[in-house]
Amino acid sequence: MQSQQAQRAQIAVDIESPEPLFAQLIEQIKKAVLSGQLGPGDALPSIRQLANDLNVNNKTVAKAYRLLERDSVIQTKGYRGTFVHPDAVVNSSFDxxxxxxxxxxxxxxxxxxxxxxxxxxxxxxxxxxxxxxxxxx
Amino acid sequence: MQSQQAQRAQIAVDIESPEPLFAQLIEQIKKAVLSGQLGPGDALPSIRQLANDLNVNNKTVAKAYRLLERDSVIQTKGYRGTFVHPDAVVNSSFDxxxxxxxxxxxxxxxxxxxxxxxxxxxxxxxxxxxxxxxxxx
DNA sequence: TGTTGTACCCTTACCCCAGAGGGTACAAAT
DNA sequence: ATTTGTACCCTCTGGGGTAAGGGTACAACA
Incomplete structure (x- = not known):
């Protein structure tokens, strides 16, 4: 199994899965939003932080965040970090x-x-x- | 340039072209039909024959013929050979x-x-x- | 026997792409 | 000085596709 957990959010990644890592991240975060584990305005771990926690590359997390922001599930506020989008719940159910x-x-x-x-x-x-x-x- | 001619039909193939050989064959034959150089009922060289004339593989010619027959530009009559389809002229202009x-x-x-x-x-x-x-x- | 189209087998070379990692650098802010 | 997201550079692995060639075999004929 080899899954590692990020403390701040309930995010896990399975290296053995055929599902790409960045896609797993997206799925996990959307799921956390839909289940209420993550609410609008909540802060997400920084790219480097999450990448370090999960032992994956920065770029992998960055890719997931980029897609999530495009879909308005999260919101990046530059140097201040990344947060859950106000409309995240609605947008998370949109694939x-x-x-x-x-x-x-x-x-x-x-x-x-x-x-x-x-x-x-x-x-x-x-x-x-x-x-x-x-x-x- | 390196193009070789098939005596029976006015078919040439350019090995240097980025256009695939089989596609060139299709184009050539359709053009011959549209220009009247090949008329409905006319016999086409056999696969092996044409392949030999043009110095290409049998399978390459076979592929072109197969596509041409699917598009009803030519008609294969088993052991009797391959002929230009009755509706070839119309079908040749359909891409x-x-x-x-x-x-x-x-x-x-x-x-x-x-x-x-x-x-x-x-x-x-x-x-x-x-x-x-x-x-x- | 030879020809027809056709259907298999396998091989080669080439190209493009995804996924992921590694590194360096930058402006904006604290 | 450090953190933030971001934007570049490069690499490697693996997969899958086309295009083309080479060969062998077959049934249906003439």
């Missing part, structure tokens, strides 16, 4: 990845029904993604 | 890849506007494509 996946899924299904090969679909996808790199990780 | 690409493009654009990262889109795409391998190349 953008799921939305994206179903959107993509529909398009793919349509292509398949049109007779397109998986290979062709992949190629087309690659071409579209290649043409503008919006940037961002 | 499934382009259709697929625009369909995928729309979905991607929607995801981007929803705030999704390119990375997230790729991940979602990968997940969808992974779940059912329809098979086919």
């Amino acid at each position: 953008l990845s799921a939305r994206v996946q179903s959107s993509i899924s529909e398009a793919i299904e349509a292509c398949r029904e049109a007779g397109a090969t998986d290979s062709e679909i992949r190629i087309a996808f690659g071409h579209v993604m290649q043409n503008r790199t919006t940037g961002g990780d | 499934l890849s382009a259709r697929v690409q625009s369909s995928i493009s729309e979905a991607i654009e929607a995801c981007r506007e929803a705030g999704a990262t390119d990375s997230e889109i790729r991940i979602a795409f990968g997940h969808v494509m992974q779940n059912r391998t329809t098979g086919g190349d």
Whole structure:
């Protein structure tokens, strides 16, 4: 199992899991918000702090925080630290990845029904993604 | 340049081109049909024959033929050989890849506007494509 | 026997990407 | 001086895809 706990929040990470670490962090924090373990305005451990507690890389935690802030689950206040967003509870139940996946899924299904090969679909996808790199990780 | 010509049809292939060989073949044949150089019912060189003439692998030609037949540009009659499809002219102007690409493009654009990262889109795409391998190349 | 398309097997090389780690640096504030 | 988030640089591992080639085999014919 090898999970390590962060004292401040109830956050654990499983290195053995196929689920990416940053995704586990996002999931954990959202879950903590939804269960009320974390309330709006609560302070989150700093990136370096949490990374150290969980024995993961700063960038991994930073990535999770970045995504969480984009989804308005947390709020970063520069040098003052990171806090739970006022609307965190509502926003935590919103899964953008799921939305994206179903959107993509529909398009793919349509292509398949049109007779397109998986290979062709992949190629087309690659071409579209290649043409503008919006940037961002 | 290094292009080689097939006597029977006006088909050339450029090894230096970044365009895949099989795609060049498809394009060439469609062009030949659209320009009237190949008419419905005309016999095409056999897979092995054309592969030999152009100095490419059998499988490469076979792949092009397979896609062309799926799109009803050509017609394979088993041991008798391959022929230009009766509706070849109409079907040659239909580019499934382009259709697929625009369909995928729309979905991607929607995801981007929803705030999704390119990375997230790729991940979602990968997940969808992974779940059912329809098979086919 | 030879040709047709087709279906398998396996191999090569190339490219792109995700995930994760390591390091250094910076402005803004305390 | 230290902490904060953030932005760069670099690395490595692994996975999965295409494209193309090489080979062998098959049933259906002529």
